Amino acid sequence: MADKLGRYRGKRDPRRTPEPVPEHARPPGEGDTFVVQEHHAHALHWDLRLERDGVLVSWAVPKGLPPDPRTNHLAVHTEDHPMEYAAFEGEIPQGEYGGGTMTIWDRGTYVTEKWTDREVKVVLAGERVSGRYVLFHTRGRNWMIHRMDPPAAGWEPPPSPLAAMRPVTRTRLPRDQGAYAYEFAWPGRRAFAYVSGGRLTLHAGSDDITGDHRRLRALGGELGSRAVVLDGEVVPLQGDELYVCYDLVYDDGRSLLDEPWSRRRAALEALSVRGARWQTAPVWRSGPQDVRRAAREQGLPGIVAKRLDSRYEPGAESAAWVYVPG
Incomplete structure (x- = not known):
């Protein structure tokens, strides 16, 4: 035998x-x-x-x-x-x-x-x-x-192509400050990170920029079998680069575009995207003046206020997000 x-x-x-x-x-x-x-x-x-x-x-x-x-x-x-x-x-x-x-x-x-x-x-x-x-x-x-079977019940394919949601620019913070969360504005290149089967693809608008950022490819392996679409920016950093993600619009077979920002943020934090070349953007739920001051001290462009109940509006300049220069 x-x-x-x-x-x-x-x-x-x-x-x-x-x-x-x-x-x-x-x-x-x-x-x-x-x-x-x-x-x-x-x-x-x-x-x-x-x-x-x-x-x-x-x-x-x-x-x-x-x-x-x-x-x-x-x-x-x-x-x-x-x-x-x-x-x-x-x-x-x-x-x-x-x-x-x-x-x-x-x-x-x-x-x-x-x-x-x-x-x-x-x-x-x-x-x-x-x-x-x-x-x-x-x-x-x-x-x-x-x-051979149809996809599992409730499964959706990743949204593609996808245009980024953009903030409006204002000189003052929103009046209803408790309805917003606050993030730094980052001086980088806006990019969606598509991860599937442990592989990363980066898209800036309609351009596939994965080949320009080879050092970020290992992010796919960090997420393993999880299929996600992240919104963020590739930020130059002392001769290197850092992918800063601040939104999650697709998570393992489910579109999050219609979910409020607060739920998308909770799902993003649950991913624990942290590494030498990628991180989850910090966020604050209060003290926007302090956040704005910290951005100025670190040489960042300003801050972005995001309504807690805002859905993701692909391609739109939305008043639900407000960019306030430093």
């Missing part, structure tokens, strides 16, 4: 990696376990593993399982993994095969509708993903994965 785990063991040294390295595959069981693992290796990807004849047949999916049947994702067929791998989470040492952090993104059971050397149809039932998917072979180790 062929050793189903020969390739797997040949790539791993059990003295150097915490991954399970059993001597033999398990006897065939129920055959209905699946797991999706988020793998922060050299390139972020997701590993889809389906139990079959005592092993986990595996594909590396660079952008994760597609939520929308209109988009197929690449799936690279890899070596069979042992059943013990379905419970594995941990840090694979750098320099070892697949070095990086492995976490379980989803798990559950599945039903096989078709399984051949070139096509696999399954119905997944997990905590985060469910529905009918087909994997079909294209060339070499490359396959594609396609969602």
Whole structure:
């Protein structure tokens, strides 16, 4: 009988990696376990593993399982993994095969509708993903994965193309100061950050400026599988650059354009966008004169007052946001 785990063991040294390295595959069981693992290796990807004849047949999916049947994702067929791998989470040492952090993104059971050397149809039932998917072979180790069902109830595609909401300019702060929150105005280039499948795309108006800001691409990996659209600015900073985000207009399958600013801000803060080259803009709910003074002291253009109940108005110059120069 062929050793189903020969390739797997040949790539791993059990003295150097915490991954399970059993001597033999398990006897065939129920055959209905699946797991999706988020793998922060050299390139972020997701590993889809389906139990079959005592092993986990595996594909590396660079952008994760597609939520929308209109988009197929690449799936690279890899070596069979042992059943013990379905419970594995941990840090694979750098320099070892697949070095990086492995976490379980989803798990559950599945039903096989078709399984051949070139096509696999399954119905997944997990905590985060469910529905009918087909994997079909294209060339070499490359396959594609396609969602056969409609998107999950309530799921929406990201808004695109999207024009930025702009503030009106006033010399004085709003009278009803308690109805607003206050942010610094930033001296940068306005840009939407589209993140999906761990990949970042930056758009300034209709221009794709991702290639101009390669050092910001790692933001996609920081957000993992979360699909979001952020509004913010690329700010030059002492020979480097910083992406300052101050609004969240799309979050994991849900448009937030009609949500009030206060709810969008709460969702943005929950993302915890913080790093060496990106941050969430600070905000104050009171003391606008102090905020304006601090902006002046730091050499910033001024402040922006945003109504707590304001929806996001793409492309509009809206009185719900007020820019007051320093």
